Amino acid sequence: MVLLLTACGQAPAEHEREERLTVVATVFPAYDFARAAGGELAEVRLLLPPGAESHSYEPTPADILAVQECDLFLYLGGESDAWVETILESVDMQGEALRMVDCVDLLEEETVEGMEDHEGHDHDHAEGPGLGEVVGYDEHVWTSPKNAAAITRAVGDRLAELDPANAGTYAANTEGYATRIEALDREFADFFAGVEDRTMVFGDRFPLRYFAEEFDIDYYAAFPGCSTQTEPSAATIAFLTDKVREEGIPTVWYIEFSNHLVADSIAEAAGVKTALFHTCHNVSTDELEAGATYVSLMEQNLETLRENL
Incomplete structure (x- = not known):
């Protein structure tokens, strides 16, 4: 009887996990925005290991499989995760992908006075850039709280599109977190x-x-x-x-x-x-x-x- 009760008790929980949206994010901000917007309705995984440097990150076969099978894949779309495009071109994505850089207006990264030449970048410059020269768009879009709120809303909208039955919950979760970010923005x-x-x-x-x-x-x-x-x-x-x-x-x-x-x-x-x-x-x-x-x-x-x- 005890064994029967235990088994019966586990079945619904397993079913709930299967019904949750699966989200994979390459970097912490996307991971955080997604878990806030998704709440209990989404299982969110951070691809970049804690403490790791994104510029030198190399995905494992398990990472690639997770990207392929998830419902929503969130990534920067910038230079530090250029490897993502290679993955997306080589696998048959079962879900959708959203680039953070597509959610806000972009700024050009710049070389200011005294800064080292931009070695290591690939923006079709034959030589290192001079002072004030454009070296490509800056990918760190979330560092502006206004942008962070906008990206959170974009993630929430995409989750609602994928799971319309729970659109109201995603909207409430998303607005709650975006409002907190905007309050912090006013404090800054x-x-x-x-x-x-x-x-x-x-x-x-x-x-x-x-x-x-x-x-x-x-x-x-x-x-x-x-x-x-x-x-x-x-x-x-x-x-x-x-x-x-x-x-x-x-x-x-x-x-x-x-x-x-x-x-x-x-x-x-x-x-x-x-x-x-x-x-x-x-x-x-x-x-x-x-x-x-x-x-x-x-x-x-x-x-x-x-x-x-």
């Missing part, structure tokens, strides 16, 4: 409204073009957002150090999973401190297990800005 705007000098120096890559554009931030960095380089020239370090000194900038910034050696070097030479700005591109295992979300990570960034800008 209120903060920056009281900041006279919005110049930020990154001793790292700068994948925050959309964030900087939305909040009118002047920035200097060692590398563009998609650069694969990790060791800037002495001239770049000297330029950034002089910029920190000359403009009285109190903090040198670095991004998640960086060894922040460059930021440390600049800060030590200029006599200032360093701080982390989390781009939300990926999270660590501890962050994932602790329930980190796009909103929680950006709230953390706001607090860090208040303490360091």
